[in-house]
Amino acid sequence: MRILIATDAWKPQINGVVRSLESVAKALGEFGAEIEFLTPQGFASVPLPTYGEIRLALASPRGVSKRLDGPSIDHIHIATEGPVGFATRYYCLRSKRSFTTSYHTRFPEYISARARIPESITYALLRRFHNAGSGVMVSTASIANDLQRRGFQRLMYWSRGVDHSQFTPDKASVIDLPRPIFLYAGRLAPEKNVESFLALDLPGSKVVVGDGPSRRALQAAYPQAHFYGSQTSDALAVHYASADVFVFPSRTDTFGMVLLEALACGLPVAALPVPGPLDVIGASGAGVLDNDLRAACLAALEIPREMARAHALTFTWANSAKQFLDNILLAKSSGSRFMTPSPGIPG
Template identity: 50%
Template sequence: MKIAIVTDAWHPQTNGVVTTLSKTVEGLRKKGHTVEIIHPGLFRTVPCPTYPDIRLALFPFRNVARLLDAYAPNAIHLPTEGPLGFTGRHYCEKRKIPFTTTFTTKWPDYIQVRFGISVHLTYKLIRWFHRPATRTMVATPSLKRDLEEKGLKNLVFWGRGVDSDLFKPRSKDAIDAFRPIGMYMGRVAVEKNIEAFLNVKAPGTKVVIGDGPAMQSLREKYPAVRFLGKKTGEDLAIHLAAADVFVFPSLTDTFGIVMIEAMACGLPIAAYPVAGPNDVVIHGETGWLDKDLNIAFEKALEMSPERCRQHALQFSWEKSIDQFEANLAPIPTAPHP
């Protein structure tokens, strides 16, 4: 099958969406499919407001149409509600061909945090974007319920996985610091609620891995915290495994692949009892969920690293890729201009 993925999230961005797409594309190609990625790097771009490291395609419709016409895919997937996602939607609607989408990011909640715009308004746009899709893929049962309450239809599951050969228990020597070490890994931005972690009253050391628009202000405000910056691959896995507790303070994430990666390293999770952690963490076994992050941190230290690893191994990229493949909407005939 020739599959086209039209996405605003792709390398060199570092986030859960890019990780998921990269693993999915790799797996689909191993299964014999041909996959074409239409991404911002193929177009003139402008920086995303408040996220200058994220580039948005500028006036992409003509080139997107040309690329899709030339490729003639058997299925089209739109994983993001950005300029390329909207362009892909317009292309499919204009030609009356089926397509699938993914709800990966709670942009309405992010936009409300950053700009004060009501989620009531932005979810209207989200419903409009996904309405014509044959299927909209979501990662967890709680997210499915939440979106159904908000009026989204045709929701199906698309799970996530972990590279258990990369993310595994290792020596704790990579970080020489007073323990216990609590770690956050991910984008350093206001909507991730990182300050809730940085304000936890707990002994030991707090470590942040990642980069983002809030990095400089948080460095200045929390000089005792170790900000290690962006890390990837083996270096990332080594430093992640050196922590004692992984703290996931976000209230708005739809999943949180980093939690699975942390558990695969044997780290228990401290988080709020919200969508994402509720679906990924076994409360009282692989982490602790509490409205008070201080309590969650303290109780998480009592969890078994072996149980965390065991639970993480249930999340398989192979299963995830099979789900994605089954969810696609085949195009009866190749699209024509």
């Protein structure tokens, strides 16, 4: 099967969406699927307002049509709701081609945090975008249940995996900082709630890996923290394996790829009891979820690293790829079927 994935999130961006798409594409090859990407590359672009590091492709329906009216494609999957995604959606509707979508990012909450636009307006736009397809893939039961309540239809589960050979406790190195070391890794932006971690009264050291529009302000406000900027996956694995607790303060992530990466390196997690951590960590014992984030951080110090690693091993890219492919086959055979969310989702 030849599958085209249309995405606005692509290299040189460093985020969970890009890593997920690259990893699942590689794993899909083991199932005999051929993956092609339609990305912002090759289109003119402009900086995203308030986040200049990300550029928006000036992708028109005509420009997208020229790229899609070529070799035979068996299925089109739209991964993001940006210009490339909207232009591909328009092409599919006009040419009466079925397509699936995926919901990676809680844009209504993100936009509300930045521009004070009511979440209801953005959710209405996203609902119209996704319900036009034959299925929308979501990564967790919590997000599926929330979207169902908001009127999203034909929801399908698509979990994530982690490269257990790249993210491993064997990458541990000696870091010349007072211990314990509490680590945050991810984008530095208002919706990530990083300041709630940096403001905590914790022993040892706080380390921040990542970049984004909030970095300068955070560094100025919390000079005692150690900011290391964006890192390659290999360097990031060293940070995970060498820290004592991974702190995930976000309230708006749909999954949190960094959670799996940290766990795979044997790093216990401290997080809030919200979608993402609730689904990934749950009752596994690999982390502590508490509305008191400081209490969660201190309690996570008691978790054996072996327990964190063992939980991460239940998430594989092979399982993720199979779910993705099964969703496509179901959508093509019965696009009107509605998949009701269930209490859990297999790794």
